[in-house]
Amino acid sequence: MLKHLKSLSGHQNPVYALDNSGKDGIFFTGGNDKGVVEWSLEKMSFLKVLMPVKSSVYSLHYHNDQLFVGQRSGEVNIFDLETQTVKTSFQAHEKPVFDIIAIPSKQEFLTASEDGTVGVWSLTDYSLLYRIPVSYDTVRSIAISPDTQYAAFGCKDNMIRIYNLKDYSLVHTLEKHTLPVTSVQYSPDGKYLISGGRDAQLNFWSLPDYEFQHNIPAHLFSVYGIAFNPVLPYFATASQDKSIKLWGAEDLRLYKILSIEKNTNGHTHSINKLVWTPDGRYLITIGDDKLVMIWEWE
Template identity: 30%
Template sequence: MSKIQVNKLHTLTGHNDCIYALAEGFDPRFFYTGSGDGMVVEWDLINPKDGKLIAKLPHSVYALEVDKEKKLLFIGHNFEGIHVIDLQDNKEIWSLKITDQSIFDIKSVGNELFVATGDGVITVIDITERSIKKHLKLSSKSARVMAVDQEKKNLAIGFSDHSIKVINTDDHAPTQLLNGHSNSVFALAYSPTQDTLISGGRDASLKFWDTNTYQETNKVIAHMFAINFLSFREDGMFFITCSMDKSIKIWDAESHKLLKVIDKARHAGHGTSINKVLWSTYNQSIISISDDRSISIWKVEI
């Protein structure tokens, strides 16, 4: 594990509450964060110290999604709905009230937006028409996280009922039900090669699923506490996980072996739960956000 070099480049502050949401911009030089104080901030990896306030909402923000083709930022405003920012003009162009629940994740697929909420519903929004298309009631428990396989037109959804459900993005029909986790599923990602789906959650374990058969191929006890999120490096060779145990871990995507632990003791890491991580496609740095109200940017040499 010692071959990988990790150096902390920046600690960014400015949010007044726990930071929950993280998304890369259509220009990956920029990224966006959302927090419990309702603030959404744009950060520049070239000059990261000065964040720019994009939106200030009355309720907390758990979910952000950037449509890189349309250059739109979708903000999940808890207990209310969706706010849409034109990133070229940096102004809100429309909003839609859709829920009285927490919004845990948002995914943009073509001209549709999928919104996952605390009542187990996926709301499908027509982006062009700016209207609700349908509601998919998939569980009695929260829909926590989603991942998109563009090639096979699959949307995987992790729930607090411990399951993962896969639906077709064209007709929204359910295609797979994956069981195996013993608690809520918080983390989901398809590999860039799209042959593997990785899931993680409150049971602190990672599960690996073959996307051709959706059979489980491996399980790894990965953290001491809940796994909150995971992100692949652009080339698909490595991925990172973050946890309530305050650590970030770097993994080999093929062997599933742990390569490096980034934590407070060894790398001046976060002091509380790490909620999201992003492996930047701009400069391959790792960005992390935490309950400690800070953002960390890490340089990793593998």
């Protein structure tokens, strides 16, 4: 199971954004500080500030030696990790950018914003291809199905909207959450979609029909992150209730709770994001307590 390995300090303010890199043991964080930070798992330490930013960083996404940075101002920066320079910056939205994801098979990337739209951009020249009006309110999170045919958007109006990536047509609207949807994630085997919300619930939707299957009252407050282990049949959830929970991906059973309340190490404030390292060995979590925590599979 998971055990606490190290708590890394360095941020002066809450940390909101996190992603791996293409290099073993290197990951990135961003938040309410004025910079994006690079970390080393090998050294268990802060390496450097990659780039300064003008406003809080709400989203980070690594793709093909580039780091996509979404800001509270609505600006997106693309940092080239090879040349260590900002390749381009542009005003993607009028309001904060909450999620960014690349779709390499289409040579496109998506940005989700508080303005209720999703931007579809070219990965080759970063031009805007389409702007999809998804919701009248915030689009908080994006998940791409394993077959890259569909995108799920978690929205502040309590809905999950499923779009066909071929023509960006709306194919399903999923209604089950009673409060805003804060996280969405497809299972790696393509059997189901999980959604988490401010209602502290996890909802499970079967694929390919997106029928509602199952509900778990998973946390006490908002579910801010859902992450499947890339190697083992487990997924982890992180919440505003300061806890991390480990679940079986097949039996949906709760296997472990990591929180100060359970007398394990843990965050003292809301946990905002979590990712597994590509080898599935470590879980990385970030939160409002300004800390980056590393958890090891044993």
